[in-house]
Amino acid sequence: MSINLRNNIKNNIKKENKTLNVDNNIKAHAKDNEDETAMKKFTIGKKKEDKSVRKSFPLYVDGSMQKKLDDICKKTKYSRNELIVMMIQHCIDNLEITD
Numbered sequence: 001m002s003i004n005l006r007n008n009i010k011n012n013i014k015k016e017n018k019t020l021n022v023d024n025n026i027k028a029h030a031k032d033n034e035d036e037t038a039m040k041k042f043t044i045g046k047k048k049e050d051k052s053v054r055k056s057f058p059l060y061v062d063g064s065m066q067k068k069l070d071d072i073c074k075k076t077k078y079s080r081n082e083l084i085v086m087m088i089q090h091c092i093d094n095l096e097i098t099d
């Protein structure tokens with residue numbers, strides 16, 4: 001009887017350790033994803049003088065997106081176009097194409 005009890009305790013400890021390892025792996029993976037998201041955040045400072053040659057093309061967005069862009073423009077002193085160009089450049093620089 002005591003051998004069975006000892007084996008049961010050992011098995012329970014092994015199961016608990018496996019569960020702890022899985023939990024730790026999940027937490028580590030979640031932290032990695034959190035770090036990746038933080039690294040990819042688009043940050044912007046106040047506008048500095050810069051005039052360069054640019055090409056134009058039409059861009060259509062819904063009204064709520066335009067309002068959000070306009071709010072950001074007011075805070076940063078960038079024009080809507082300058083802001084969109086910076087966002088596009090950020091996306092191009094951080095783009096990863098998958099199959």
